[in-house]
Amino acid sequence: MSVIIGLEIHLQVTSSKTKLFCSCSADYRNSPPNRNVCPICLGLPGVLPKPNRYVIEKAVQLALALGSKISDRLVFMRKHYFYPDLPKGYQISQYTMGRYSAVAYGGSLEIFVKGRRKIVRIRRINIEEDPAKIIYPEKDPWKSPYTLIDYNRSGIPLLEIATEPDLSDAEEAVSFVEKLLELADHLNITDPSLEGSFRIDANISIEGGERVEVKNIGSLKDLEKAINYEIIRQKRILETGGKVVRETRHWDDIRGVTVSARHKEFEEEYKYMPEPDIPPLEIDHSYIEKIRSLMPELPWVMRERFIKQYGLTDYEAGVLVSRKWLAKYFEDIARIYNKPDKIADLLINDFLGKINERGGRFDLVRARPEQIAELLDLLDKKVISIKILKEILDKIVFDGEDPKKIISEKGLTVISEDEYLEELAEKVIRENPKAVEDVKKNPKAINYLVGQVMKLTRGRADPEKINVIIRRKLGLLR
Numbered sequence: 001m002s003v004i005i006g007l008e009i010h011l012q013v014t015s016s017k018t019k020l021f022c023s024c025s026a027d028y029r030n031s032p033p034n035r036n037v038c039p040i041c042l043g044l045p046g047v048l049p050k051p052n053r054y055v056i057e058k059a060v061q062l063a064l065a066l067g068s069k070i071s072d073r074l075v076f077m078r079k080h081y082f083y084p085d086l087p088k089g090y091q092i093s094q095y096t097m098g099r100y101s102a103v104a105y106g107g108s109l110e111i112f113v114k115g116r117r118k119i120v121r122i123r124r125i126n127i128e129e130d131p132a133k134i135i136y137p138e139k140d141p142w143k144s145p146y147t148l149i150d151y152n153r154s155g156i157p158l159l160e161i162a163t164e165p166d167l168s169d170a171e172e173a174v175s176f177v178e179k180l181l182e183l184a185d186h187l188n189i190t191d192p193s194l195e196g197s198f199r200i201d202a203n204i205s206i207e208g209g210e211r212v213e214v215k216n217i218g219s220l221k222d223l224e225k226a227i228n229y230e231i232i233r234q235k236r237i238l239e240t241g242g243k244v245v246r247e248t249r250h251w252d253d254i255r256g257v258t259v260s261a262r263h264k265e266f267e268e269e270y271k272y273m274p275e276p277d278i279p280p281l282e283i284d285h286s287y288i289e290k291i292r293s294l295m296p297e298l299p300w301v302m303r304e305r306f307i308k309q310y311g312l313t314d315y316e317a318g319v320l321v322s323r324k325w326l327a328k329y330f331e332d333i334a335r336i337y338n339k340p341d342k343i344a345d346l347l348i349n350d351f352l353g354k355i356n357e358r359g360g361r362f363d364l365v366r367a368r369p370e371q372i373a374e375l376l377d378l379l380d381k382k383v384i385s386i387k388i389l390k391e392i393l394d395k396i397v398f399d400g401e402d403p404k405k406i407i408s409e410k411g412l413t414v415i416s417e418d419e420y421l422e423e424l425a426e427k428v429i430r431e432n433p434k435a436v437e438d439v440k441k442n443p444k445a446i447n448y449l450v451g452q453v454m455k456l457t458r459g460r461a462d463p464e465k466i467n468v469i470i471r472r473k474l475g476l477l478r
């Protein structure tokens with residue numbers, strides 16, 4: 001039974017300073033509740049929404065990057081439904097059925113899964129406003145005695161990207177969203193590390209069954225879980241002779257299940273009508289060409305360049321380009337310090353882990369590129385060991401302290417690389433008594449112990465040197 005998945009991804013244009021139809025601040029995350037509001041985003045009668053030019057530009061940029069065909073005219077529509085998060089009783093969006101009025105249609109994005117490439121086709125890209133944020137004090141709506149609404153999020157600009165049903169499992173879906181987020185990051189549309197910066201709806205069906213739409217997926221982990229849950233649920237129904245009904249389900253991230261929405265939602269029920277307060281916007285050729293000329297380097301082009309220009313592996317280039325900030329940081333360091341492989345090694349194996357522990361927040365980094373370059377230089381000159389570098393990295397990265405200053409303050413230079421290797425060799429000998437016995441019978445067996453030490457240094461030490469140290473420690477060398 002083959003699985004068919006299509007996605008709709010809502011990206012917040014987190015780089016926009018203002019909301020989609022008014023001049024309220026879009027920085028809702030750092031504001032007290034219901035502070036960034038005005039008559040327009042509160043949906044009061046008699047107001048005139050005015051489209052945000054910057055958001056339209058960003059939508060066109062995304063469409064160009066995906067190779068989509070941009071519409072000649074952009075039409076906003078009212079999409080009606082009643083929910084407390086929607087003060088107007090309708091959301092200003094674009095028509096999602098048929099080929100009418102969205103920003104762009106078609107295009108594709110290539111993903112790489114299980115060792116092969118796959119083209120995922122894009123159906124359309126449109127602009128819409130985010131509804132307000134509903135807060136349940138007990139997290140679970142059914143257990144909460146009351147509900148809070150924060151209208152700071154009402155009217156935040158969203159780009160909606162819908163794919164054709166070209167995906168066939170959770171891994172492909174996650175890979176697609178990762179790739180799209182990488183692109184949105186490079187185009188300075190969305191900062192994926194911000195809470196709530198993207199949401200996903202997944203249309204999932206199994207050959208011969210009806211399509212089920214799972215809404216409200218807020219992370220890549222949840223996307224994987226929701227798809228796997230839904231595939232198992234639908235397969236069970238089909239295997240026991242039942243029928244999968246066409247319906248909307250919600251992803252409940254607390255319980256890890258999809259739950260049927262009490263009401264079936266079909267596009268026809270939204271009673272779309274053109275938004276009478278916003279005339280259709282003509283998008284002319286010269287405008288598109290102007291935006292095209294201002295496009296930054298796309299991530300897949302940058303990746304190829306990193307491999308060629310810096311001699312990095314495909315993997316290294318892929319990790320560094322996965323976030324625009326990281327790619328820029330790498331290049332800034334590479335301009336000062338001329339060993340790109342060492343920079344890549346430090347950033348990927350040590351630096352990135354620390355950032356990820358802090359939710360991928362690059363904005364917390366205080367270290368200037370020159371400081372990282374200096375640190376690597378100190379390592380080259382053997383003023384410090386890898387061990388010391390790891391110890392002081394935190395302070396340099398997040399406090400922006402000067403490497404030389406920390407080293408001299410703490411008197412760290414006295415521990416040499418040799419002493420560090422001695423420590424590691426002792427540890428390996430202590431933890432591998434059987435291998436030590438083997439070496440006494442067969443001298444070649446020492447390679448195993450050398451390998452263990454190498455592993456601890458992540459392959460950064462000289463194996464000949466380790467060999468000598470171990471033999472000396474085992475009394476095999478006078």
Ligand SMILES: [Zn+2]
Nearest residue numbers: 022024038041
């Ligand atoms: Zn407003």
